[in-house]
Amino acid sequence: MDIKGKRFLVVGAGRSGIAVAGFLLRKGAVVMLTDNREIVSLDNALDELVQAGLQTALGIYPDVREGVFDAVVVSPGVPPDVPPVAVARQCGIPVLGELELAYRFASAPMVAITGTNGKTTTTTLVGEIFRAAGLRTMVGGNIGLPLVDVVEEYGPSDMIVAEVSSFQLETADRFRPRVAVILNITPDHMDRHGTMENYTAAKARIFARQEPDDFTVLNYDDPRTRALADSTCGKVIFFSRKHNLEEGVLVRGDMITVRQMGVDTDIISAREVAIPGLHNLENSLAAVAAACALGVAPEVLARTLRSFPGVEHRLEAVAQKNGVLYINDSKGTNPDASIKALEAYAQPIVLLAGGRNKGNDFTEYARLIKQKVRALVVLGECAGEIEQAARAAGCNNILRAPNFREAVIMAHNLAQPGDVVLLSPACASWDMFNNYEERGDLFREIVNSL
Structure with missing residues (x-):
């Protein structure tokens, strides 16, 4: 260029x-x-x-x-x-974005990862896998480090692993990753995209320029994602937690297994994956698929999955005090992400929720709150929306906090030994913070000072 x-x-x-x-x-x-x-x-x-x-x-x-x-x-x-x-x-x-600009100056092969939820965890995990395989690896994109800052420092024998968002993909033109991963597509950013069709089309731009020697990794369990298989020119690799795939990455019994040309290669027991939650098992399957596509050995995959601790602000264990576990899931910025967080724990939950709604509906989120949450603390711009949805689902133990610090203290006072205090807002942070990281950092600071 x-x-x-x-x-x-x-x-x-x-x-x-x-x-x-x-x-x-x-x-x-x-x-x-x-x-x-x-x-x-x-x-x-x-x-x-x-x-x-x-x-x-x-x-x-x-x-x-x-x-x-x-x-x-x-x-x-x-x-x-x-x-x-x-x-x-x-x-x-010509109108282009930072992702497109960086790609035009990239000489290293690229694994690009998108999806409504799980992008940061999966991107970080894939980066760790390639590093464990001995490759000089850059992890960047929507995850925090703009690609243009360092893209020219990596060459053909290195690796770039990029988290990419629907916003970034809107301006993608020549962008062509060697491996494109779509984790899932559930309602989010409706205030920007307007319809699920538009949102899905933006996500699908990740593989729009791929060719037959590239790879497209898709979640077989997610109907919208699975349906994109017919739209890519890349070689499709499905991953599934629920189905017995003829080919792809699956859970067979209790084993994460790669099935290729009728041959099963077991990687690791699902129980040995270090990061908690069924959604993180799906993220691990996607990471295995992306790494296997580029030839990473099974033993490297197993070693990394056993040791990878997860990422900040996503089911991050902050502290355990007086028998109460405090979890920072500030990255839960939409209902589907927070549903997955609620599903990760069997203990009674004191939930902190609210912020700025991105055009999402809280009905399904509220139904799970009714099942899993002992007490709910709501705050932020859409506190009323979440409270209304929760009461409609049959929840009654709901408190409204005037600010974030008071919300954490209220949750602390409500919690009993054996409970989980979970910050998983199901909303963006922009009504009170610059980003979800700032929100999670403050949660961590308040909890540690209790």
């Missing part, structure tokens, strides 16, 4: 936008960074970029006309209908 001397508009002054602006400047481009916020945190990285020649337009979008900019790079969190992006498309100006 020819960048030197070209004029780029980068829309969105968050982590991804700042990384893109720096990448383009280093390549000799003329770059303007814009954001509809008038005040953006000018950290050291952005200050340095301004000193290096970065132009900024904060609080108001610049005029985007034919001949003003050669290309527009949009950050994942920026809706596709904002004026500079919409006008650029009308004028025929």
Whole structure:
């Protein structure tokens, strides 16, 4: 991609936008960074970029006309209908995202992982597997490290494992991972995509440019994901926790098994997988499928699955105090993710839930709350919605907290020895925090100070 001397508009002054602006400047481009916020945190990285020649337009979008900019790079969190992006498309100006930009400069093979839930855990696990196999491996993307920051440091003998979101895939064009993984597709981000059809189509862009020598890993147990098998040109590898697949990665008896051309290769007992929960067993099956596709040995897979502890903010055990286990599942940002968290524990649960709804329905979540939760503490913008759904499901022990700190203290006071205090909000954090990590960090800090 020819960048030197070209004029780029980068829309969105968050982590991804700042990384893109720096990448383009280093390549000799003329770059303007814009954001509809008038005040953006000018950290050291952005200050340095301004000193290096970065132009900024904060609080108001610049005029985007034919001949003003050669290309527009949009950050994942920026809706596709904002004026500079919409006008650029009308004028025929190329619009791409950080994922697409990074891919065009990548020389290492890439495993890309998407899905409504489980992306971060599976991406991290796949990265650990490849490292255990002796490959120099970068783990990045939506997981936190923008790919453009380091993509050129990895070559053909290395590996890139990328978590990719539906927002990132909206602007994918030439993006072609060697292995594309879709874990599941359940309702989320309806405020952005509008319909499940649109959301599914965005996820399916992960394999849109694959060819027959590439691999597409799909969850056979998830109907929407399974149905995508006919849409990819890549070699499909199914994984399943529930079905006896003719070929793919499955649970046979108690064994995680790879079945290829009529030959079964046992990897590890499902009971030996270190991370808890049936959903994490599914994530482990997906990771085995992705790694096997690129030739990782069974003993490496087994060793990693036995030792991988999981990721921060996803069923993270924070502390055990007076017989009460405190679990940080701040990454449960939609009902389906929080349903999986509730299913992971047999003990009585004191649940903290609420935040900003992303257009989701809480009915199924509330039904499980009725079955699993002894006391519910609701908070945030949609506290009323969750409380209403829970009461409709027959829950009565519900308290509403005025703020996050008070919510944790209320849950602590409600808990009895043998209980689990579970932060799994089923909502985004943006009403009170910048991201789910900040929310989980505060939960951890409050719990440890109790």
